[in-house]
Amino acid sequence: MSIEPPADAAAPQRNPKAPPPGERTTSHYEGCRGCGDVPGSLRVRSWVGDDGVSVISRFDVLEEHQGAPGLLHGGMLMTALDDALGTAYTQVTRSAVTARLETDFRRPVPVGSTLWLRSRVDALVGRKIYVSGEAHLGELDGEVAGTARALFLEVGVEHFLRHGRPEDLEALGASREVIEAARTAR
Ligand SMILES: CCCCCCCC/C=C\CCCCCCCC(=O)SCCNC(=O)CCNC(=O)[C@H](O)C(C)(C)COP(=O)(O)OP(=O)(O)OC[C@H]1O[C@@H](n2cnc3c(N)ncnc32)[C@H](O)[C@@H]1OP(=O)(O)O
Structure with a gap:
């Protein structure tokens, strides 16, 4: 199924109740294995971007996130992207769940590195929320290690x-x- 937003989709408006640019976003659920403060969580942390709509997230890649020797597991990167993209939509609309998540793995990610993710809502059409994001190695304008597009459905x-x-x-x-x-x- 396609997750291409319709060309005439309205641009998303910032929710006036969302935190201001630069502020840390709250975890959508304390038990979340992406962003909650619980054992086994990736401890992804997010902040509202300068434009007040995009979200910046940080993921520190540790030993326990390995898939191949010394390298990040692809599923862990998808979890971090799912969480970051899910945090981006909470800046503009109500609760939703991931219906589809497409990821391109562009560069291997070594254990010990930090990934900086930037995510934004591209379009809102009825219950459908189209979101995209990238994961950069080491710094916000660092090499792109992965990209993702997702469709969330409001529930x-x-x-x-x-x-x-x-x-x-x-x-x-x-x-x-x-x-x-x-x-x-x-
Ligand atoms: C006191 C209680 C308080 C609770 C508070 C909780 C706070 C939490 C808040 C915020 C959470 C933020 C979490 C962010 C980070 C983590 C994200 C996750 O890990 S989410 C877990 C993984 N995802 C699932 O478990 C979904 C499982 N799937 C479903 O439940 C259903 O499939 C659902 C809801 C996604 C859709 O089911 P339908 O019955 O509502 O809708 P249909 O009719 O199937 O689809 C509607 C439209 O969407 C399209 N669609 C559906 N799935 C699609 C897909 N995979 N690809 C493309 N299009 C799709 C369909 O073709 C249809 O389009 P047409 O209206 O006909 O144009």
Whole structure:
């Protein structure tokens, strides 16, 4: 399925409630293995870009992220890109999940390096959010190690209530009655 935004799609507008340029973005979920502060997380950190719409993210590549000897696992790079692109859309719209993520792996990434990612929303069409980004080696204008394009689909809170585990959602403040009602809803 294509994830090319329609040529006449409206340019995304910045959400006035989003943090200002330069400010650190908050993790969308503390338990996230991309950006949460939990064991096993890649600990991707993000900041709002100078234009107030793009997002800059940092990923420090460690031993535990290897795929081949001394080199970053491709799936880990995809996780970092998914998270960075997901953070970019939260600057302009409500919650959404990744429907499709396309990644090009352009350069091997050595353990011990830092990746700087830049991501932005390209278009919003109904529930569809088209996002793209690049991962640069060492600095923001460093060599491009990977590029990604993604389609996120906006979902309501009922998506997480219906498909998620009750104990995780209760920890976020949802009552058991609300969770059960959402799980049994058609
Ligand atoms: C008290 C509770 C509080 C909870 C708070 C939670 C806060 C969280 C907030 C924010 C999260 C940010 C997270 C960012 C970072 C991490 C991102 C991830 O890892 S997400 C996990 C991985 N992704 C999934 O698990 C999706 C699994 N898939 C689905 O659930 C469905 O497939 C879904 C929702 C994506 C779409 O299902 P449909 O039934 O809603 O929609 P349909 O009808 O299938 O598609 C709508 C349109 O989109 C196109 N479409 C769908 N999938 C496509 C694809 N793969 N490629 C191209 N087009 C696609 C279709 O062709 C259709 O297009 P036409 O309207 O006909 O033009």
